[in-house]
Every structure is written in structure tokens, then in C-alpha cells.
Amino acid sequence: MKRIKNLTAILTFFLLTVLIVGLTFFFLEQSIITKVTPGYYFNPISLSTQIIFTIIVLMLISIFSIHFVKRIRLSINGVLIVSLLVATLVMTIVNVLSIPESRTLSVKFLDGTFHDVILTLTPAKRVTSILTLIINIAFIYFIILVLPNHPNFLTIIKFFVATIALVSLAAIVYSLVTEKEVILNILKHGYSRNGEVPSSFFNNRNPYASFLLSSQVMMVFLYYLTIRKKSHYLYFWLQIPIMFGIFLTFSKTNIILSLALFFFVFYRHMWHLYKKGHYRRLTIQTIISSSLLIIVFLFRVMPPLETTLFGKFLHQMIPEEIFGVGVSTVDTRIKLWKYAISLIVASPTTLLIGDGTHIARYFYQMRIDQELGHTLTYGFGDYHNGTIEVLHTFGLVGVALYALTFIIIVALIIRRRKVNRSLAFFVFISMLIFIARSQTESLSMLLFKSEGIMASFTFILPFLYLNKIAHNEGFGKTIKKR
DSSP: OHHHHHHHHHHHHHHHHHHHHHHHHHHHHHTTOOTTSOOOSSOOOOHHHHHHHHHHHHHHHHHIIIIIOSSOEEEHHHHHHHHHHHHHHHHHHHHHHHSOSEEEEEEEOTTSOEEEEEEEOOHHHHHHHHHHHHHHHHHHHIIIIIGGGSTTHHHHHHHHHHHHHHHHHHHHHHHHHHTHHHHHHHHHHOOOTTSOOOOTTSSSHHHHHHHHHHHHHHHHHHHHHTTTSTTHHHHHHTHHHHHHHHHHHTOHHHHHHHHHHHHHHHHHHHHHHHHHTOHHHHHHHHHHHHHHHHHHHHHHHOHHHHTSHHHHHHHHHSOTHHHHHHHHHHHHHHHHHHHHHHHHTTOHHHHHHOSOTTHHHHHHHHHHHHHHTSOOOSSSSOOSOHHHHHHHHHHHHHHHHHHHHHHHHHHHHHHHTTTOHHHHHHHHHHHHHHHHHHTTSSOBTTBSSHHHHHHHHHHHHHHHHHHHHHHHTTOSOEEEOO
16 A cells, blocks of 8 residues: 555656646747747747746646655755856846847947847737746756655656657657658668758757757666666667667767767776676677777778678768768858857847847847848747857856856766766766757757757756765755755
8 A cells, every 4th residue: 555655656746747847848949939930839829828837837836845845955055056046037037127128239240240230129028038037947946956855756767767768769660650761761862961851750850869869868877877787788779779860860969979978888888897807798899899880981981892782871871961061050050159149249238147038039030130131930049059048148147157057066976976986977978968969059958948958857867866866875964944
């Protein structure tokens, strides 16, 4: 009876967590999109619906905090995080309310000339900005401070991570079934710059590839959680189908980081064999892995081997064109960064404290449209750089707090590493992968969009897991709420 009661409590907690995450993701996505952002399943939600969603999410978080978590335990670092969240909330709301309905800025265009850019702000967008900020801050509070205090937190983290991994595998199967012709065409004829690529049940290939990379990191997290069990090899090999799915999307950044993660896990495993003195296994695995890499390299670059069936296949799957596409993609991103930076520095207030959640994207899009003379149709206010989006939204003050958060996480990883060194090292690596991703995609730590938050989970959830274990072992001082 006690076991059933405990299982029911865990299931209730898990479902409520999924509900809060799902509603938050839906709100953040559907409150920022417009007609220039194609492919979404739903229309943008109205202002009245946004208010209702905000009330529901806040109520759920409150109910969870009061009913399911009997005692909120905050460490000294937790108090600091709450202080930073409250300071950000107050500063941004005051800033949003003080932005004029219309203002003209002298902005430097890409050709080097200065032009007046008119930025207009309706009351509805101002309200949406505040609601989005409240939802985002409440969600961070829920994930970072409320969730870890539940007695079944460690079990639920495993459930949540396993669910993400299973959904990714389901997305790949769905893609193989519904996009069979697209995939066969790629395997038969290779990648074409203007050709179709799989997107599964996502709106385009980039979110699909990003989600798969996040899932691969989660799979590696499960690998390290079971490192002392024989089953941990299963999670290592389950990376392969996920990597295959990423490769088919030809998302360059995600492919590179996916390969980097795979080789990190494999060669750290080799180092572990060396330290344990398993020289026979080390030698066999080194020979096999090195041979595979050499074979691929030789068949791809050596003229006599390039004409073979396998060589032709490699040329189709890794064409010369892909490198040119990569260069042009970087050039496009640099142009977008210049658009954003030129707008940010045009206003001292924006540079210092930003333009606020949601509003920054609208102003950024207005600035681009006025320079081009028409609406930019691919992506609404897409910075393709998480740090620049934080800068435009919260200014230099926000960037400083953002950087401070990473510093705090690194400091805690160093302090908690004695509990589980392998897991601590993984958390650090996964954080570096996230930072690398966020420099070429609009991904910010637990901010703005579901894609960025999902990417954040790849190191935030393992970090919270590590921190919880440390607290259970008695590490760190706590402030107990009576």
C-alpha cells in the first residue's frame, strides 16, 4: 500500500511538472510568433488568452510549492538566485513601462551610413512583454528552486530525461515513416543545398536537429548515471540513431557538436580503461575505432578510393558544397548580429538595461525591415546568438547577471565534484556544449523560447541532480524555512 501511494505521488508530481513545462513552452512560443514565422501548428494567442495562461501557470506553480513541497529549503546560493530574479523582474517591468510609444533612433546600416529608424510600441505588446517576463521568471523559480525540494526529485529527473530521450527516438521513427522518400533521396543522391531534409513533426529542420542534440546529451546523462552498471553501454549506443537523425538534417552546428559529444564520451571511456589497467580491451577498441576513422578518411579524400561504391557514397553524404554552405551560413549570421548590435548601441538606455522581453524582438525586426525596405520572412526577430538576445533584452546589466549565473554554476560544480566526479565533469562539458550552441543559435539559458529552455535542460537538470546528491550527502549550508 505504501509503495502504491509513493508511486502515485511520484506520478502526480511528474505529470504536474510536465503540465507546467508544457504550458510554459506553449505560452512562450505562441506569444512571440507572427505571420512572418511559418510552420507553427497554432495561431498566436490573443492578449486575453495570454492573461489566462499566466494565471493558470502561476496557480499551478503556487499549488505545487504549497501542497507538494512541504518545506522549501534554500541554500545561500538559492537566496542569491531569488534576489537576482526579483531584481531582473522589477528592473525590466519598470523599463518596459517607461519605453515611449514611438521613438526615433539614428542607426548605422550595414553600408556604413546612418539612418533614422522609427520604433513603435503598442500597449498590447507592452502587456505581452510583462506577462512573458512573469511566466519566464516564475518558470525559472520553479525549475531551479521549487523542483529540487521535492522528496522524489532524483527519481523524477530520471523520468523526465528518459521521456525526452524516448520522444527523440519516436521523432526519428516518425521521420523514417513519413519522410521515407526524402531520406532515401538523400542517401541515394546526397545532400543538395535546395533539397528537402527531414523535419519530423517539428516545423522545420533546425528545431528538429536542436531537439535531437539535446536528447543526445540527455542520453549521455543517463549513460553516466548508470556508469557502474552494464546497462550503461545501451545509452552509449542509443546515441547512434540520434546522431543519424541529426546528420540527415545537415544542420552544421548540431552535427559538429553531436560528433564532439560522441567522441568525448568514447575517449573518456578509453581513458577510464587505461586508468583501470584494462589494456587488452583498450588495445582492441583503439584498433577498431582508429581503423574506422582511417577508412572513412581514405575513401573520402584519396582519388583511387573515391571512385569505389563506398567512396561515392561518402562524397554524396559529405559533398564539397556543404563546406560552402557552412561559410555562407556564418556570413548570414554575422549580418544578423550586426543588425542587432547596431540597434542596441544606438540607445544608451537599451545598451544598459535592454528593451525588455518580447519587445526586443519586435524592435529588432522593425530595424531590419526598415533597412531592407521589406519584411524579413525567415524567422521573426531571430538573433542566431543567445548572448546578443540577452543583451538586447536586458542590456549590459542583464549580460553581467547572465554571466554571473554561469560562474555560480561552475563554482558549485567544482565544490560538488567530490560527490560524483564523472557526473560533475559531464555537467561541465554539457554546459560548454550549450554555450557553443548558443553562439550560433537563438538559445539562452532558461529564457525566451522552448528550444532554448530545452537546450538549457541538457546541463541544468544534470547540475540540479548533482547538487541534490551533494545536499543529501550533507554538503553546503542551508537556510531552512520554518
